Amino acid sequence: MKALLWTGVNETSVADVPDPGVQDPEDVVVKVSRSVTCGSDLHLIGGYVPFMQQGDVLGHEFLGEVVETGPNVARHRVGDRVVVSSFIACGRCWFCRNELYSACDNGNTNPAVTEALWGYAPGGCFGYSHAMGGYQGSHAQYVRVPFADVGAFTVPDDVSDERALFASDSASTGWMGADLGGVKPGDVVAVWGAGAVGQLAARAAMLLGAERVIVVDRFEYRLASTERHIGCETLNYERDDVQAELRERSGGRGPDVCIEAVGMEAHGPGYAYDQVKQQLRLQTDRPTAVREAVLACRKAGTVFVLGVFAGVVDKFPLGAVMNKGLTVRGAQLHGQRYVPMLLDRMSKGELVTEHLATHVMPLTDGPRGYDLFKNKEDGNLRSVFLPNG
Ligand SMILES: NC(=O)c1ccc[n+]([C@@H]2O[C@H](COP(=O)([O-])OP(=O)(O)OC[C@H]3O[C@@H](n4cnc5c(N)ncnc54)[C@H](O)[C@@H]3O)[C@@H](O)[C@H]2O)c1
Ligand SMILES: [Zn+2]
Ligand SMILES: [Zn+2]
Secondary structure (H helix, E strand, C coil): CEEEEEEECCEEEEEECCCCCCCCCCCEEEEEEEEECCHHHHHHHCCCCCCCCCCEECCCEEEEEEEEECCCCCCCCCCCEEEECCEECCCCCHHHHCCCHHHCCCCCCCCHHHHHHHCCCCCEEECCCHHHCCECCCCECEEEECCHHHHEEECCCCCCHHHHHHHCCHHHHHHHHHHHCCCCCCCEEEEECCCHHHHHHHHHHHHCCCCEEEEEECCHHHHHHHHHHHCCEEEECCCCCHHHHHHHHCCCCCCCEEEECCCCECCCCCHHHHHHHHHCCCCCCECHHHHHHHHHCCCCCEEEECCCCCCCCCCCCHHHHHHHCCEEEECCCCHHHHHHHHHHHHHHCCCCCHHHEEEEEEHHHHHHHHHHHHCCCCCCCEEEEECCC
């Protein structure tokens, strides 16, 4: 089969690799109809997460058709149209029973790396390096889905592929940020990053009853897309005084919940300083937007970090966290907790995502799709690949 591989720092290519098959009784094999780029892939492709191996198949946000089922699969049959949560979870460990699926104890078959880095290993993820289990990704004609009864969800007939696709990763992530960030009716919510994750966090905040939602970025086309398709307010940090505007728009108090959807490759204030330190390996990540969120947040508010970080950061405003009484949280998505609810909202038209698929192309154009996405060119929000035509 054809697959899009990581072949070195800032290098991807399409090549033939062996077809996957059922390995465990709880697996299914999915014929991928759509697989999409994610900001997380950029961190892998750029070498910021140094646990990729040449020839690893990329991709973790996808939808397709079940073509093979293991003997213990009860919820799926050959022919089912399924969307699959990007994080791989067993469904029965202590964490899964508490709906903390990305913390699953059995999803990551290679826990030693992250145990050494973080104390305990999170679950596994498709196409997300050997620190997250070394699973092959979904930018391929076929993908093996472990624990399929837990992680794969049948898509209702009235939800299109273009819409359901995003339940896999970006919509679940965005929803988790608003939900676990504790957004309540009447809240003012600020979101850093107008990519798919930030936009869908903003939409989730609105659906949870926030009174004002403000999304911050520097790309006008992304802010315009957010205003048009999500229906909330925006700020351009290259033009607006973000801290002053957020104070003003929250009645002088500061946003109740601040959601960071940018991650370790942030731009903006302090960029040059952070980039030099990152390149010298004195810090692994650029926490620019996290710092901004911590400063902007109202006293006793919550900052939720959705953006991916790998290790240690410099100049983290711990004094502000402590003295303002903030709650700071973060997580990889607990997708299995949200996908059925998201599909239901998609079916009712409350959650629309089609506008995020700005560039749809055959898998063989994958390297170009990543260039457009990485450089934010040609109005790109996400590139969607069609591995089977
Ligand atoms: N927690 C999870 O489970 C999870 C799941 C999916 C993605 N992510 C992460 O979420 C982040 C966003 O993903 P995406 O797909 O939307 O990425 P993206 O690259 O499409 O968007 C990131 C946006 O952040 C903006 N940005 C950069 N610096 C900024 C700053 N200082 N202030 C405000 N905006 C700034 C960029 O201009 C860009 O528009 C990434 O770090 C990704 O790895 C996390
Ligand atoms: Zn992702
Ligand atoms: Zn588990």
